[in-house]
Amino acid sequence: MNNEKPLLSVLRGKTTANPPLWLMRQAGRYLPEYRELRAKSASFLDFCYSPAAAAEATLQPIRRFGFDAAILFSDILVIPDALGQKVSFESGAGPRLEPIEAPENLSRLRDVPDYSRLAPVFETVDRVKSALPTQTAFIGFCGAPWTVASYMIAGQGTSDQAPARLFAYRHPEAFDILIEKLTEASIGYLLRQIDAGVEVVQIFDSWAGVLPPREFENWVFSPLRKIVSRIKTERPNAAVIAFARGAGTHLCRLVAELGADAYGLDTAADPVWAAQETAGRAALQGNLDPLALLAGGAALDQEVEAILDALKGHPHIFNLGHGILPQTPIAHVERLVDLIRKSGA
């Protein structure tokens, strides 16, 4: 008798008839029930820090679609917030932070996060844990140091992360201090999420793909390795998913040396190549183009089939290659769930 949750089985290297399924940003604006819930909180950070609301947002897509994993509803920028940087979310304009424009601005930050500020996040975990169906895995997360630093320095989202890249070229020692601080903060934050009840943690390095090799080594690979190593050492029962978006050819080295249980593939990654290069050494997660899900129809069916074929016989968690888009029709998500559920039959 095997009662292990399907997603956890795959993270332990097993293959399944049809892959477990969840979607990045599955708790989000494409859901009418989410938009209704969100409208009740004034600010997005308030929403993230309200355990009842955040737990409800986490559970909504599980109720509607029966995904194989719930992912904690929160935001990667709670870490800068807990480090003392001013963070706000303006509606329609994305996050705004007091930018770090020079090395001396780093003195504004605390040495370690104020974890009491993050207490509502851990309470959210506790609430969700007891409400989840028995076969649903529970995933916590954080942003990777490079990605979080890119927001902290620019003070907002940018298309090319130029402010952080330039800061790192001009002030490598100061940038290293920031990355180190974020690495330790990420470890502390993930350990506390695990202790509160998540079974898996995913580290999102959404902007890994813009860096030249030396910078990828210093600002992506090295901090990710530290985080994964500490999590696996200190909480050996927890699984880790590393998602370095745009890692490209670096994926081989990540799989060989990072020590995570699974690696996220972004939309542009070739799952045939990835399966071949990483054969059996880790599970792969991904990587449907969110625009194919938005488009629906034959494009959706064909893209899903191509990914299932490419990763057949490989430990595979089906997901998008990037977050689900707010305009995505619910019916297309239902179609996706249907395609995946029937895929092993």
Added chain:
Amino acid sequence: MNNEKPLLSVLRGKTTANPPLWLMRQAGRYLPEYRELRAKSASFLDFCYSPAAAAEATLQPIRRFGFDAAILFSDILVIPDALGQKVSFESGAGPRLEPIEAPENLSRLRDVPDYSRLAPVFETVDRVKSALPTQTAFIGFCGAPWTVASYMIAGQGTSDQAPARLFAYRHPEAFDILIEKLTEASIGYLLRQIDAGVEVVQIFDSWAGVLPPREFENWVFSPLRKIVSRIKTERPNAAVIAFARGAGTHLCRLVAELGADAYGLDTAADPVWAAQETAGRAALQGNLDPLALLAGGAALDQEVEAILDALKGHPHIFNLGHGILPQTPIAHVERLVDLIRKSGA
């Protein structure tokens, strides 16, 4: 006695003590003499279509830095313009085109470009040709069909090319017609540039990196192969550089099957990996981060050295991994020229 231009030697597979050097967007806003020249034309398209002005812009960086190649001053959007789409450039806001929002909008386009509209481009080539130093190679260019289509459909530059990706998912037959039309137009345009006097053509697929594998195959690989094959067949003395930005792991297949003489590496590409995977089969071009050039100092020196080391012994054209940024200090470009010229000593 070998009087072959250094850049052409490398394109024929030779290695050189120090690599030939040019920079993408080397004729551009970082140069005060360019800004002065540009101020004399009302619109950017007028500027591109004025042979005297465009020839002068092409020659300015050669006079100042002695680069090993001049690249025709023009824009990839002259092709939509010659196909009858309304194109304009608003200052500070980038290009604006009448967007192609539905398959029926394709009927607005001519079957083949109005080459008489492009006559000033060919006259520019003729003027530059006779003014270039004897050791300076002359490069023409076009945008690749996918990249040009992404502007034609969105009606502007976009960070993720979502409108074109969505159009291609929803209307694959119509999108294929557009790609075919652009493929033929690109071939005709490049052949005419070669006949007017360029020795090399570079095809810029700036947005190749956002596509999933099936779409990369259909919209990047297949049209590029057609273009390269036709150019190499019909003008065997001309060399071709293919630059599929963000090609990532697809680079191996491009080098194996496209038939170009050189491949551009973008900023994030690992030149160590690229040299290993393509060993000797084609020249590689790149790939300094334009932000490292903007930053200057130790970062510039270290990044340049890492690239030179990685591609030592390989046919290599030194370049940026993306266009030079307008804010780049002239002194940093001078430092780069100095580093490259002394690198083989």
